[in-house]
Amino acid sequence: MSKYLWRFASSAGFIIQCSCVAHCFFHYVGDLVLCSGPSMEPTIFSNDIILTEHVTPKLQQIQIGDIVISKCPYNPEQNICKRVKGLPGDKIHTNYGRTEIVPVGHVWLEGDNSTNSTDSRNYGAVPQGLIKSRAIYKIYPFMNISSLNR
Amino acid sequence: MKFTVVLKSILLGIPVGITVIDLVGYVARVDGISMQPALNPDLDQADYVFLNRWPVRSYQVQRGDIIALTSPKDPTLSIIKRVVGIQGDIVETIGYKNHIVRIPEGHCWVEGDHTGHSMDSNNFGPVSLGLITAKASCIVWPPSRWQFLNSSLPESRLPLNLSPSTSVLQSAIQYACNIIS
Known part of the structure; x- marks a missing residue:
C-alpha cells in the first residue's frame, strides 16, 4: 500500500514541478498569443498567432515601433495588441489637432489600422506596468511567417 | 555525487519557488512613511507584510483594502496604498x-494613510486595476506587530456617493458628471 502511495506522491511532485517550470517559462520568457480584432491590420489580422517575448518589457527596454501586448487600461482581464508610438516626454498629435506629452512611466499605443482602433487616442497614455510582452514573430498562418521587429 | 543531487534539487526548486511567489504571495518590507499609522508607525523598525496574490486574482478590490501595485510613474517600483474609491465612485480629492x-x-483611487506625505492618486490620478499585484493581508514581522490588516476607511475619506451627509450634494454631482461625460 505504501508503495503505491509513494509512487502517487512522486508522480504528483513531478507534475507540479513541470507545471512550475512551464509557468516560469510562459511568464518570464515568452509565449504564443492568438490575436483577434481589426486594430492592427495590415500587420496582424484576426486569428493570427504571434510569438512574444517577456524579457524586454521586464527590463524596461521598450522602444518606439515595437508591437506590444498590454493589459487593457479599463478592463484588466482583456489584452490589447498595439504599436508603441511614443515614450515618456514625446509630443504626440492626437485627434482634432491636439498635442499631448506622454507622462513619465507611460507609453503611447496606437493600432496600425488608425481608422478602426481603440487606443491611446481614446484612453490616453498607458502605464508601462501594464505591458506584458513584445511581439517578435508572426507564426500563423504559415503562408506569411514574418518578423515583427522594428 | 552528492553535489549533483544538491544542484539538481536547487535547479528544480527555483521554478517552484517563483511560481509560489507569483500565485500565492510573498513577504515584503514596507519602506517609507506614506502608510502611517497603519504600517511603519515607528520609523526605526520597518514592518514586513505578507502580500497575498489570491484575493486580487480577478482584480476585485474593496474600499479600504491595503494593496500593492506597480507605480504608474515608475514601472520598476512597487507601492503600497489603501483603496479609497472603486470604479464609478465620486471621490473628493486632496490637491489633485x-x-x-x-x-x-x-x-481605482488609492491613497496613503499619511495624508500629505504620500505619493498617491492625489498626485497621479486614478490607477488602472491591471497594475494591482497583491493585497497586504497581515503584518508578519516584528512579532510585537503581528496582526491581520483589516479593510477600513475613515469616514472623512468615504467616496461622496456613499457618504450619508452629502446625499443631496451627491445627486447633484452625479447629475453634473453625467452631463459632462
Whole structure:
C-alpha cells in the first residue's frame, strides 16, 4: 500500500514541478498569443498567432515601433495588441489637432489600422506596468511567417 | 555525487519557488512613511507584510483594502496604498488638479494613510486595476506587530456617493458628471 502511495506522491511532485517550470517559462520568457480584432491590420489580422517575448518589457527596454501586448487600461482581464508610438516626454498629435506629452512611466499605443482602433487616442497614455510582452514573430498562418521587429 | 543531487534539487526548486511567489504571495518590507499609522508607525523598525496574490486574482478590490501595485510613474517600483474609491465612485480629492473625480471603468483611487506625505492618486490620478499585484493581508514581522490588516476607511475619506451627509450634494454631482461625460 505504501508503495503505491509513494509512487502517487512522486508522480504528483513531478507534475507540479513541470507545471512550475512551464509557468516560469510562459511568464518570464515568452509565449504564443492568438490575436483577434481589426486594430492592427495590415500587420496582424484576426486569428493570427504571434510569438512574444517577456524579457524586454521586464527590463524596461521598450522602444518606439515595437508591437506590444498590454493589459487593457479599463478592463484588466482583456489584452490589447498595439504599436508603441511614443515614450515618456514625446509630443504626440492626437485627434482634432491636439498635442499631448506622454507622462513619465507611460507609453503611447496606437493600432496600425488608425481608422478602426481603440487606443491611446481614446484612453490616453498607458502605464508601462501594464505591458506584458513584445511581439517578435508572426507564426500563423504559415503562408506569411514574418518578423515583427522594428 | 552528492553535489549533483544538491544542484539538481536547487535547479528544480527555483521554478517552484517563483511560481509560489507569483500565485500565492510573498513577504515584503514596507519602506517609507506614506502608510502611517497603519504600517511603519515607528520609523526605526520597518514592518514586513505578507502580500497575498489570491484575493486580487480577478482584480476585485474593496474600499479600504491595503494593496500593492506597480507605480504608474515608475514601472520598476512597487507601492503600497489603501483603496479609497472603486470604479464609478465620486471621490473628493486632496490637491489633485480636479477637486472632484469620478473613477473611470477599470480604475481605482488609492491613497496613503499619511495624508500629505504620500505619493498617491492625489498626485497621479486614478490607477488602472491591471497594475494591482497583491493585497497586504497581515503584518508578519516584528512579532510585537503581528496582526491581520483589516479593510477600513475613515469616514472623512468615504467616496461622496456613499457618504450619508452629502446625499443631496451627491445627486447633484452625479447629475453634473453625467452631463459632462
